Amino acid sequence: MxxxxxxxxxxxxxxxxxxxxxxxxxxxxxxxxRLLEQPFVSDSFIGPDDKVxxxxxxxxxxxxxxxxxxxxxGGLRSIxxxxxxxxxxxxxxxxxxxxxxMRQKASRADMVVHTRIQFSEVGKAKVEVIAxxxxxxxxK
Amino acid sequence: MKIILTTLEIVxxxxxxxxxxxxxxxxxxxxxxxxxxxxxxxxIFGGELKGYTELLDESRREAIKRMMQQAHGKxxxxxxxxxxxxxxxxxGASEVFAxxxxxxxx
Numbered sequence: 001m002x003x004x005x006x007x008x009x010x011x012x013x014x015x016x017x018x019x020x021x022x023x024x025x026x027x028x029x030x031x032x033x034r035l036l037e038q039p040f041v042s043d044s045f046i047g048p049d050d051k052v053x054x055x056x057x058x059x060x061x062x063x064x065x066x067x068x069x070x071x072x073x074g075g076l077r078s079i080x081x082x083x084x085x086x087x088x089x090x091x092x093x094x095x096x097x098x099x100x101x102m103r104q105k106a107s108r109a110d111m112v113v114h115t116r117i118q119f120s121e122v123g124k125a126k127v128e129v130i131a132x133x134x135x136x137x138x139x140k
Numbered sequence: 141m142k143i144i145l146t147t148l149e150i151v152x153x154x155x156x157x158x159x160x161x162x163x164x165x166x167x168x169x170x171x172x173x174x175x176x177x178x179x180x181x182x183x184i185f186g187g188e189l190k191g192y193t194e195l196l197d198e199s200r201r202e203a204i205k206r207m208m209q210q211a212h213g214k215x216x217x218x219x220x221x222x223x224x225x226x227x228x229x230x231x232g233a234s235e236v237f238a239x240x241x242x243x244x245x246x
Contacts, residue, residue: 009184012184012185013184013185013186016185016186016187017185017186017187020185020186020187021186024187024188044148044149046152051153052152052153053153055144055146055148055151055152056145056146057145057146057147057204057222059200059224061193061196061197061200062188062193063188063189063192063193063196064187064188064189065179065182065183065186065187065188065189066183066186067183067184067185067186067187068183068184068185070186071183097188113147113148114146114147114148115147116147116223116224118224118225118226120226120227120228120234121228122192122228122234123179123228124183125183126179126183126189126192128192128196128226128234130196130200130224130226132147132222132224133147134146134147134148136152
């Protein structure tokens with residue numbers, strides 16, 4: 001009886017988890033495409049001819065939980081070791097979402113420089129990402 | 141209180157005229173039971189934990205505000221080289237820590 005319940009839970013988790021993930025990736029890609037024009041770097045390069053008018057701190061964050069199926073796969077994987085693909089997509093989603101939120105806050109800026117990404121785990125199978133950087137506004 | 145915040149080592153186009161050393165701000169928050177309950181549901185089906193994200197946003201803002209106040213108290217008008225750090229103190233409580241260098245620019 002318990003085993004049956006576990007199997008049903010895993011199946012439900014797998015279905016909902018992959019639907020949510022697919023939708024999320026789709027929306028991430030759409031928004032990333034929209035921001036393609038804006039330079040966004042992790043160093044502090046500002047062109048020598050650029051006249052900076054203003055700078056501002058921008059941040060974005062995201063907390064994402066893994067579904068039970070992913071946790072199950074991850075647990076299975078850590079017996080033998082190796083790459084846990086199920087978790088890779090989770091961290092990828094969280095990071096890209098946080099970066100996107102940060103860049104959306106700087107949507108009128110000419111570029112975002114000196115971006116840093118901060119990662120931490122809150123509880124079991126929940127990841128938390130903060131992306132922060134400096135939005136640079138150039139003189140027109 | 142207008143303070144320029146940046147993750148750069150400089151404030152572009154502005155000369156730094158005085159250095160006040162490091163300023164910090166931190167806050168520890170926990171989510172309420174309702175949010176925690178929702179989070180455990182989400183842990184079955186997957187997806188974003190909006191309540192946690194909001195909480196994180198709030199605490200980040202608070203930490204930065206405290207850092208700004210400290211910089212203001214020292215007489216600075218900008219904080220450069222800002223870094224953020226998070227850590228989970230216990231289950232359900234997390235700390236956000238912001239630090240940077242307070243300076244005075246032209």
